[in-house]
Amino acid sequence: MTSVIEKAASQGVHSLSPHLVCAGAADAIEFYKNAFGAEELMRLAGADGRIMHGCVRINGSSVMLVDEAPDWGLSGPKALGGTPVTLHLVVEDADAAAARAVEAGATLVMPVADMFWGDRYGLVEDPFGHRWSVSTPVREMSAEEIQMAAKDAMCGEAAAPA
Template sequence: MPDTDQHPPVQPHLCVKGGSAALAFYQKAFGAQISMKVPAQDGVRLMHATVRLFGGEVLIHDEFPEHHGDGKVLSPKTAGGPSVAINVNLGSAADVDAAMEKAEAAGAVIVMPAENTFWNARYGRILDPFGHVWAFNAPLADA
């Protein structure tokens, strides 16, 4: 079993186009804290970054077709859209609304406005400027 004292057992690894801009967006939109940042040798791209947000960790890197022989580690912008949504569980319906408003103010697009759902949760989705979908979810207070 892995040692999870330093890192959670599962870490999404997001490929983006424009790594430095992505880090700035995640800081502004989600309050992300950068715990590691490794620039690429070309001085332009981001080789690796670890960010802490919403109580978890996400790894971020730019596209590197020269290091991925199959050429299939692509950003959603290059691939033509996202293949997953990142679900963020929050504490309250108000937290969902606030997270979506903050993300939109930072440049995200709301693709599903927050609403009260049949599964008794407040739920909505945004598309970040780098092509990744983030879903925000919180249980509704008991009526």
């Protein structure tokens, strides 16, 4: 017997997927194609043309989308004054990924740089108010090494692990 998780996976949807509310979900789908190489899996538009449900795949992971609908309690980050959520995207080349996203219309929030935990990492905000970190692991580090590097980065001095 096929589990519900296996059934969803056969349709390209993971058992945990972000579901983004966007002012202009159709435009967001196109942006994600251009910025992150998304593959569109589904688009269901209502009679008024708004996206009732959309789904794309980015780096093998499903991301669902819906248009803002305040009457249904669906508001995107811009309507809410920002987002506390960052979507983390592991990529082959963080510099190229951030540049591609900016070229597609994202705003660079944090330039890509080498981070103390061993990744090249940067942060962009898409035109719909969602934040995306792009990260390329470049150096494997133990938990203890990361902790020491964090103390050095935050306090300016290396300290022994706790």
